[in-house]
Amino acid sequence: MSEVAIRTERPKSAAEVLALVADANAAGRRLEVVGGGTKRSIGAVTGAEAILSLAGLDKVIDYAPEELVLTAQAGTKLSVLEALVAADGQMLPFEPPHLTGLLGSKGEPTLGGVLAANLSGPRRIRAGAARDHFLGFEAVTGRGEAVKAGGKVVKNVTGYDLSKLMAGSWGALAVLTEVTIKVLPAGRTEVTLLFFGLDDQRACEAMSLAMNAPVELSAAAHIPPAVAARPPLKGEMAVTALRLEGFTASVAARAESLGAALKPFGRLELLDAEHSREFWTQVREAQAFHGDRRPLWRISVPPATGWRVGEALAGEALYDWAGGLVWLLSEEDPSTLRAAVRALGGHATCYRGHAPAFEPLAGPLADLTGRVKAAFDPKGVLNPGRMG
């Protein structure tokens, strides 16, 4: 693909988005859809004739803390929304990662972008993913039609749950213009329990034990020695971290019972709230891998088998989601890597490197996926090449 400077359209309203996409559809003209443009390198779009930026749709429509609901235009910056809800003691429960440092990208992620990519941070194991908090939307489909689905209340089963379909579709089905999400009260405090020197398998066992205890664990990560040695930790041995959030007395009681249950895993240190927040931001953003140019994979497997990824594949691994999410820096051949991950019951997304970004699908599932794409975008106008 030649690097021709292509035009960027910056609509200011949903009506302008509709006009642009309807035009593109009528002419069969392909568009790359971006929010803040921070994750454009993942599954790079090929052959787009224009960029459609949602950055101009950046207004908060309604935030009702007591209803646990927030509606905003899709291009609203994540940082703006995080500050808005924090001022009312609330949070975006899925703890969305920004990943700008990891991907070396400029700009700021938007709410529509993290929803379209279904990106969730360490709290995913407890609170659920972006898709679990995505209540409803307005969008323009690849057909150039303005549609809405879902609702603006926390509990709704009216019609198909198309929000789920939008989450993780990477803009290949429709251009989100307005989204409604569920928010929750933020924990009053947090504490992190650290264990040291565990090998990957033993760490996965510790995380599993912690997940299975009635302590409402809100994050579980393991950082092997080679990765712990890098900045920002610069530690001397592996670190396994378990986070508890909530009301003060409750967090203290849970920390005590969790510490007792994990006695067999050796010495325990506690991170206070401030250091805990700092630590989990580092994990969420995979900071240890910032600036490294090797191919980077985001691997999703059943959590208890997480350590086997590190065992099967050469490279450096960072484990989040109690082992269910593995960030892997690896020079392995992409098809070898994907086959190994599939054998473990998971799939791999290539965040950096020369491989198709998304796990290739096969058989009837691939056919069905193609029909779903065609239902929304029959001419392949939106994000060609990104999700197939």
Added chain:
Amino acid sequence: MLMPVPDAALIARKGEIVRALQKIVPGEGVIGDPSGLIPFQSDALSAYRQTPLAVVLPETTAQVSAVLAWCQANGVKVVPRGAGTSLSGGALPLQDGVVLGMAKFNRVLEVDYANRCAVVQPGVTNLAITGAVQADGFYYAPDPSSQIACTIGGNVAENSGGVHCLKYGLTTNNVLGCELVLMSGEVVRLGGKGFDAAGYDLMGVVTGSEGLLGVVTEVTVRLLPTPQTARAMLLGFPSVEAAGACVGDIIAAGVIPAGLEMMDGPAIRACEDFIHAGYPTDAEALLICELDGPEAECAELSAQVVALAQARGATTLKVSGSEAERLRFWAGRKAAFPAMSRLAPDYICMDGTIPRRQLPHVLARIGELGVTHGLGVTNVFHAGDGNLHPLILFDADKPGDLEKAEAFGADILRLCVAVGGVLTGEHGVGVEKRDLMGEMFDETDLACQQRVKCAFDPDLLLNPGKVFPRLHRCAELGRVHVHRGKVAFPDLPRF
């Protein structure tokens, strides 16, 4: 309620259809004789009844696949059915269609504590999943009130909720994967034991699709460790407004209770008469608030909730002191529906969700509508998430009463939509609310949803007549788009 016009030619082929199905599912697996079909005439929305052409009860995925492939090849409609507890008519049969009963898929296939999930067949009941793991300290969180009977396959189809979904989510937030048979007979696996799956989130759109997209033959559900303590509170108030304000205060204090239910005065008194749960019959609104978690948390938060309720003028404040007492507090609420039989011979249950701040206005308006329609109504309410269950009281033996009740119900749901809410919070659209879909969605919205249907079932043979007010052939939906080829907003700047 109009259903698709039955195809007389198909009905005439009944004998041939039954024989073909018997070849696929031998033995007792196919029911064709009229008396055997009677138990399948309706689901829990019993105002609607229809005898199906036949019932088939397969036992394996291969049989489900062969049944669907044969039905597709022969243009036979299929209505999937779990335990038949749908409150919206999701399993209502068709005169010219086959009911595909999944009751024989009743095994828990695998319990995987290391990954906190269980792989189960769709005919396993909701409560049986918890039953299989509770001795080991785990449970399955969604708890629809029919959980003793309803199946997990039906829960997936309806995206069922329950009193604990404020904290723990609906079915969609608690299932990880499934095996799905398409109408073509093709078998696909969606999701798995990991936290996310490759490709589009098809599991997410299948969940809550009301049996229109495919037939689930296996489900992987998420298990949670059983909370250490659970404590329930009864908080009685002199007015609905005060109780509603207290709910807002609880959420504003950062407390997300495991369950937070409200009942209005008539519902309190009917339940207390029926089950003697210790409810304050002088109150005009009752909150049942359940907290769960470590003992230290329950103690701290229950004290906080009591203080908030006092500040709103609560006249009754009881905190359960034992598990038996906690269950008694819930017994009245869980018996709310049968308790209505003390007030009237019949009732229908509505299911809208509203923004909670609209509660006093909506309840007042429902009262006025009751006067207009000449029918009584009581309200139970999943207060935490704004899901309202007005119970409309009527007498089916009185000519015209059912129609009056349905018109009243439709008015309530229109009201819910008008204040920013939705038609159904957890019971599904089915046939019951099908013709009200236009209150929430315009033709373009509905066409978009129907195209998803076409991607899964292009001949519209799976559960037709449900959810969508009008059946568009898939080819027609293609033309909607061509017809709209005219560019909107011609005066806006272009590329």
